[in-house]
Amino acid sequence: MEHEALLSGDPAIPSLPPTFTQVALLGRGAFGEVLRAIDGAGRRVAVKILAPALATRADMAWQLADEFRRLGRLDHPGFPRVYERGMTDAGLPFYSMALVEGPAVGAGHDASRVLADLADALAYLHGLGMVHGDLKPENVLAGPARFMILDVGLMGAAGRPRLEVAGSLAYLAPEALRRAPVEPAADLYALGVMAFELIEGRLPFAGSAGEIVRGHLQAPVPPVAGPLGPLVARLLAKEPADRPTAAAVRAWLAGEPEPPVVLGLRGGAFVGREAMVTAWQAALAGRRLDVVELGGAPGLGKTRALEELRLAAQLAGRAWAGAACFSDAGLPGAPVRAVVAQALALAAQPPDAVVAAWLAGEPTLADLEPTARQAAIFAAAAEALAAAAVAVDGLALGFDDWHLADETSQAFLALVRRTQPNAPLAVAMALNAPEPGLLAPFGEAETQEWLASRLAGTPPVGLAEALGTAAGGSPLLLDLTLEHLVASGGLVPGPVGWTLQPGARPVEAGEALSRAWAQRLAGLSGKAKRLAAVAAIVPGALPLPVLASGARLHDYVTVAEELAAAGVLWIQGGRARLAPGVPAVWRLPTPGVSSRLATVLDRVSREPDDLLLAARLALQGNDGGLAARLAGEAGRRTLALAAPAAALAWLRSALHRLPATAEVGERLAIALPLAEAARFADQLPDALEAYDLALALAPPPEDAARALIGRAKCLQMQGKYPEALAGYIEAEALAPDEGLKARAAASMA
Numbered sequence: 001m002e003h004e005a006l007l008s009g010d011p012a013i014p015s016l017p018p019t020f021t022q023v024a025l026l027g028r029g030a031f032g033e034v035l036r037a038i039d040g041a042g043r044r045v046a047v048k049i050l051a052p053a054l055a056t057r058a059d060m061a062w063q064l065a066d067e068f069r070r071l072g073r074l075d076h077p078g079f080p081r082v083y084e085r086g087m088t089d090a091g092l093p094f095y096s097m098a099l100v101e102g103p104a105v106g107a108g109h110d111a112s113r114v115l116a117d118l119a120d121a122l123a124y125l126h127g128l129g130m131v132h133g134d135l136k137p138e139n140v141l142a143g144p145a146r147f148m149i150l151d152v153g154l155m156g157a158a159g160r161p162r163l164e165v166a167g168s169l170a171y172l173a174p175e176a177l178r179r180a181p182v183e184p185a186a187d188l189y190a191l192g193v194m195a196f197e198l199i200e201g202r203l204p205f206a207g208s209a210g211e212i213v214r215g216h217l218q219a220p221v222p223p224v225a226g227p228l229g230p231l232v233a234r235l236l237a238k239e240p241a242d243r244p245t246a247a248a249v250r251a252w253l254a255g256e257p258e259p260p261v262v263l264g265l266r267g268g269a270f271v272g273r274e275a276m277v278t279a280w281q282a283a284l285a286g287r288r289l290d291v292v293e294l295g296g297a298p299g300l301g302k303t304r305a306l307e308e309l310r311l312a313a314q315l316a317g318r319a320w321a322g323a324a325c326f327s328d329a330g331l332p333g334a335p336v337r338a339v340v341a342q343a344l345a346l347a348a349q350p351p352d353a354v355v356a357a358w359l360a361g362e363p364t365l366a367d368l369e370p371t372a373r374q375a376a377i378f379a380a381a382a383e384a385l386a387a388a389a390v391a392v393d394g395l396a397l398g399f400d401d402w403h404l405a406d407e408t409s410q411a412f413l414a415l416v417r418r419t420q421p422n423a424p425l426a427v428a429m430a431l432n433a434p435e436p437g438l439l440a441p442f443g444e445a446e447t448q449e450w451l452a453s454r455l456a457g458t459p460p461v462g463l464a465e466a467l468g469t470a471a472g473g474s475p476l477l478l479d480l481t482l483e484h485l486v487a488s489g490g491l492v493p494g495p496v497g498w499t500l501q502p503g504a505r506p507v508e509a510g511e512a513l514s515r516a517w518a519q520r521l522a523g524l525s526g527k528a529k530r531l532a533a534v535a536a537i538v539p540g541a542l543p544l545p546v547l548a549s550g551a552r553l554h555d556y557v558t559v560a561e562e563l564a565a566a567g568v569l570w571i572q573g574g575r576a577r578l579a580p581g582v583p584a585v586w587r588l589p590t591p592g593v594s595s596r597l598a599t600v601l602d603r604v605s606r607e608p609d610d611l612l613l614a615a616r617l618a619l620q621g622n623d624g625g626l627a628a629r630l631a632g633e634a635g636r637r638t639l640a641l642a643a644p645a646a647a648l649a650w651l652r653s654a655l656h657r658l659p660a661t662a663e664v665g666e667r668l669a670i671a672l673p674l675a676e677a678a679r680f681a682d683q684l685p686d687a688l689e690a691y692d693l694a695l696a697l698a699p700p701p702e703d704a705a706r707a708l709i710g711r712a713k714c715l716q717m718q719g720k721y722p723e724a725l726a727g728y729i730e731a732e733a734l735a736p737d738e739g740l741k742a743r744a745a746a747s748m749a
């Protein structure tokens with residue numbers, strides 16, 4: 001075949017299904033290859049294939065499939081049409097789309113035509129409630145009839161939160177740098193940067209990363225020559241509300257009246273937090289190690305606050321290294337390893353052999369006993385971090401969700417604070433804390449200021465006070481309650497402002513929000529509902545690779561896609577989080593173990609796979625009580641399915657993670673089935689140890705009799721007949737019912 005003949009010259013090119021002919025390589029990168037081909041329908045197509053090294057990663061396979069779905073929603077000449085999604089013979093995911101062979105937009109292209117074509121495509125996209133998120137010259141090609149937008153890897157729904165700063169720095173809007181929710185205005189800012197570049201032959205803000213950030217956030221827009229200058233200046237406005245819409249740009253270029261602006265919710269400004277800002281500025285100004293803890297209750301905006309501190313550090317000329325502490329972090333000390341690796345890269349300082357092995361998760365200093373080995377590794381890594389901070393003239397470190405940090409991360413940072421007090425390190429840690437710290441609930445003035453920024457104007461009289469009462473000063477609940485009030489028609493935009501409808505009561509919005517989420521979940525499959533329940537149980541983010549590895553009876557990643565399409569699950573960077581408000585469907589106002597398990601565990605435990613997934617995720621987290629309860633339930637369920645070896649592994653994990661404060665009943669619920677699993681697996685010494693543990697807890701007579709019978713059976717299997725007989729006699733005497741007495745007596749026969 002022609003397909004085979006072309007590929008024979010380059011065996012590195014993946015082999016497509018035989019329906020594709022005239023295959024040739026268009027490009028190759030870290031993500032994979034793009035091939036040019038003719039498909040079975042005779043269409044000229046570009047085929048995007050995932051690289052072999054990434055094909056086994058569920059998050060990468062998800063990303064490729066998600067791109068296909070996103071492009072498949074679009075029906076506009078400004079975007080390429082997608083055709084087919086499949087798998088190569090080698091198991092590599094791919095999808096095909098219409099081939100666009102023109103060059104990327106750049107010098108020599110008419111700025112007016114580029115703006116007109118892109119504004120037309122963006123007006124269509126924004127009309128669907130979508131935002132591109134990564135508009136830049138490399139993602140715009142000159143097609144045969146018009147300029148077309150490609151690469152929708154960051155495209156998503158308008159209003160969704162930014163789980164991380166993503167996109168190309170030179171084209172990022174100020175609000176994107178502040179990690180405000182994704183809005184169409186960010187695409188218009190990127191369009192303005194592109195227009196400036198086409199007209200002036202340079203970027204409006206260039207230089208180091210810090211200089212570019214300062215330009216986007218603070219610097220005035222450089223003047224633009226020619227008739228497009230006023231339009232470009234509006235596109236590059238610092239405030240999203242001051243930029244024209246895509247439809248307005250299209251009308252302006254056509255010499256037509258701009259359409260009226262339709263009021264909508266804007267991204268909320270960062271308000272208040274003066275004590276936090278003051279503390280951080282002092283840390284940046286000093287030349288010694290200083291730690292600022294952003295402590296507060298869930299929902300007070302810790303992640304947003306950490307982003308503001310990152311920007312403040314960059315504006316002050318400090319290099320930044322940061323990491324999030326997930327409950328499933330993987331390697332011990334994963335967050336601090338990530339930060340040390342970033343710091344060394346920023347300082348262009350390669351690590352020594354010990355630190356390099358530690359960063360890679362490889363064994364090192366094997367001749368030392370474990371405690372001495374960790375001390376030596378930590379000392380070397382701490383010195384490397386301090387040296388990197390000196391090399392870059394001051395380093396700022398940020399840790400999100402520090403309350404989820406594992407013991408290794410906490411021990412390393414404690415050592416750095418103890419041994420490197422003179423290092424120019426400013427450290428910010430966002431963490432849940434029972435008492436208000438630098439992040440307290442919003443007061444009335446802060447609520448009013450925040451609400452004015454969200455509504456892009458003066459709020460209706462009394463709305464701020466009502467919202468504050470409903471949300472208790474929590475920025476997260478303020479946001480959710482306001483959005484529900486708008487979605488339900490209680491707060492209506494008008495030509496010049498907003499109107500609170502008669503009878504609309506924000507105080508009731510929280511309960512209405514729970515009902516709205518419950519209705520949305522009701523329309524999903526049973527598998528999707530159960531996966532949402534798993535996500536409600538386990539704190540932090542769900543890693544897609546763990547979802548894939550846990551798929552036995554059904555594909556959890558496919559179910560996650562269903563939840564994401566319904567807006568229930570937010571997925572970014574290979575991790576998934578429930579949308580705020582969803583846990584309220586199960587009455588989960590706080591992350592306490594009992595409140596989660598009491599209402600959700602029953603849902604999950606109905607399906608063995610769901611229970612095992614929840615247990616696996618919980619065991620990777622830092623909540624010992626939750627991990628022990630779920631792993632114990634998984635072990636008991638597995639034992640009931642006659643799989644003692646698997647049950648033994650679950651129950652051992654449960655016993656290991658059980659908190660010291662666990663009650664006798666909780667310990668007994670693990671020790672007894674652990675002993676049974678060990679006995680059925682013929683691991684008699686372990687079984688005897690577990691039976692002894694159960695008996696030492698002074699269990700009720702029935703449990704004590706069962707433990708004595710099981711222990712005696714182990715002794716009998718070991719040939720220790722007198723000890724076994726004594727155990728059966730004791731069990732018969734303790735047994736509270738005739739059934740157990742008969743069982744003990746029969747065992748003695």
